[in-house]
Amino acid sequence: MVVTLRDVARAAGVSPATASRALSAPDLVAPARREHVQQVARELGYRPNRAARELITGRTGNLCLVVPDLENPFFAAVAKGVQARARALGFALLVADAEEDPRLESELVGHLGAQVDGVILCSPRMTDAELDRLGRDVLDDDVPLLLVNRLHGGLPSVVIDNTDGIRQAVTHLYALGHRRIGYAGGPVGSWSDAQRRRGLEHASHGLRSIDVVDLGHFPPLFGGGVAAGDLVAASGVTAVLAHNDLLALGILSRLRARGVRVPEDVSVVGYDDIPAATLVSPTLTTVTVPLARLGRAAVDLLIEAGSVPTAAESAIAAGLAAAERAQHGTPAITVGSIGATPPPASVLIGVELVVRASTGVAPAQSSVAGG
Amino acid sequence: MVVTLRDVARAAGVSPATASRALSAPDLVAPARREHVQQVARELGYRPNRAARELITGRTGNLCLVVPDLENPFFAAVAKGVQARARALGFALLVADAEEDPRLESELVGHLGAQVDGVILCSPRMTDAELDRLGRDVLDDDVPLLLVNRLHGGLPSVVIDNTDGIRQAVTHLYALGHRRIGYAGGPVGSWSDAQRRRGLEHASHGLRSIDVVDLGHFPPLFGGGVAAGDLVAASGVTAVLAHNDLLALGILSRLRARGVRVPEDVSVVGYDDIPAATLVSPTLTTVTVPLARLGRAAVDLLIEAGSVPTAAESAIAAGLAAAERAQHGTPAITVGSIGATPPPASVLIGVELVVRASTGVAPAQSSVAGG
DNA sequence: ACGCGTCGTGCAAACGTATTCATCGAAGCC
DNA sequence: GGCTTCGATGAATACGTTTGCACGACGCGT
Incomplete structure (x- = not known):
């Protein structure tokens, strides 16, 4: 047959x-x-017959991507980029949705890791210890693990330039005359949130008479932003930086509902530049992250870390990587790895502030937010 | 080792x-x-070792989902539902993004079909002939193929109740006094668009002195809606039905930009109820589709069509299916299949109009849209 | 002309599991 | 208590491919 x-x-x-x-x-x-x-x-x-080939070569031709929420436009964009590059390199992609549960993430990595040549993990909230355990115990030594938007140990990773993004946002707001700026953070334990807080501190340190108000931690979703919106109004800030766009959109919505005008009374800045950022009114000023490129870079780095690709695959990979470099200039800066092995370093994805309608000059009087 | x-x-x-x-x-x-x-x-x-097991049993433990665009919230939601149910049944999920290209869809089904136990295909625009070829030639006989939101031959499928959704929308607009209603269609060749047009004709047939204006075909994206918005303004309709929410959001945006008030001058209705529908202002009246349930139903039906599952798998499957039925009542109506084999029938997913702020009573004079 | 290196090819052994078939023992039946 | 039947177990085979090794042929150099 x-x-x-x-x-x-x-x-x-x-x-x-x-x-x-x-x-x-x-x-x-x-x-x-x-x-x-x-x-x-x-x-x-x-x-x-792929099974027979896999049995003897040990290579599956599959990669695996684990994300907290496939419906979150941030991860959907990453997934799209990852999938495209994986396919271009001849890999199929297993996708798993961890439903925002770090425990489930570990489990998925364990289950899927056994049948793929590499794992890309988006796990903002998993503990460092658990991350260690994954790389050490549950994953075979020859299946590389790559982290997205998170730095840890000697693991290769692709990270967004949070520090620079925050710096650009703060500088923008400062130039508009804002001196009291709120930060609506992401979930407790989020690695990128911690980094952005640090970036915020660093950026504000160099600016005269600026005041940063920590509004707390929120779920990085529209609903979280609605809650944050009330704190924004009560805090007396003239501008607010949100941990991501969904949060910012929630804030926008809540402020509008309470009659606070954006950007006349309060300016709002998001992070990620998801598609919805341009669908709302006012359109959202945000830090644009090239998520598709991030996804592609993740695959390339993972393959590199895994080494030993098929001859054909490596040829294709080299060609595409070169093409990418030619096309986009030098899109990513390679950061030296902390550990011993030089090749599986980390890649830093540059970001850019895109100014839209949700930010404007600070109001003359700071007595806007009554409470 | x-x-x-x-x-x-x-x-x-x-x-x-x-x-x-x-x-x-x-x-x-x-x-x-x-x-x-x-x-x-x-x-x-x-x-x-999965490879060794697969080699001898012929079963991979993987399913495959092919969608036109992972970043489209509609497909992201479907993917999330499919992934969740697949995992619950012990299957891993290969996801492929076809980049809105029907030819690529075929190719992906061909490549991935060889390494999975079943394929779920969301392909609104693939030709019927190509669909036949897929089921007959490229896919092994023991790999079932399931269609999402499309009916074809004897293939099992999960379809949205387009006719009823359109009927609900039209009835709603009619009740608000609208008599001249535009339809902004999806892409040429889209199966669901064709079905919705038929539903529209059928629904309007029963209503006195109603006038349906075909505004043409548009890409089912925000950008398509922007183009459609101008035609809406020029057509003199007091309400418009969009093929999907992204299109509707584009129309909303364009109308606002042109100073046409929604819903005072023109009412807008979308389809699908994606998350962004509640993020915009005015919030979008739309037809809500239980996409996660759709995804789950797709997996269940696919497994059923494939038969011969592992004993353990089938036990789990039966249990979960029963639980689902208990929890959600009878969520889906089973439609008798056209072909010979009774079990792999099709499932119809019920929908519901959700009225928000983008629809209102028709303006007194229909001379709103000047041109 | 001889030996050495190289290239192209075939033989056969893996890879790790599921499953058929035969075997063996025990339990059930009259 | 001998025979049958059944249940539990082990030996062996098969799944389809890759790859180490050996072998022959050929071309080249001294």
């Missing part, structure tokens, strides 16, 4: 070994014979 | 055959021995 390599070999009058080589290591077989075998294989409609 | 079934068998003092049975067909081995083997396996940290 199904045509196997033996069938091809028999039909082509060669041994299975030669047939195998003709198809997956073409330079090892004489040109004439090689083409003949390939022709026969095509005619018979031969399709290699 | 890695612990294999032989190792477990040796450590437990049994043959590999018994070890295999103790782990994957527990009722075939004596209770005492069974538990001993399981205990040993646990202690050694045994993890079965």
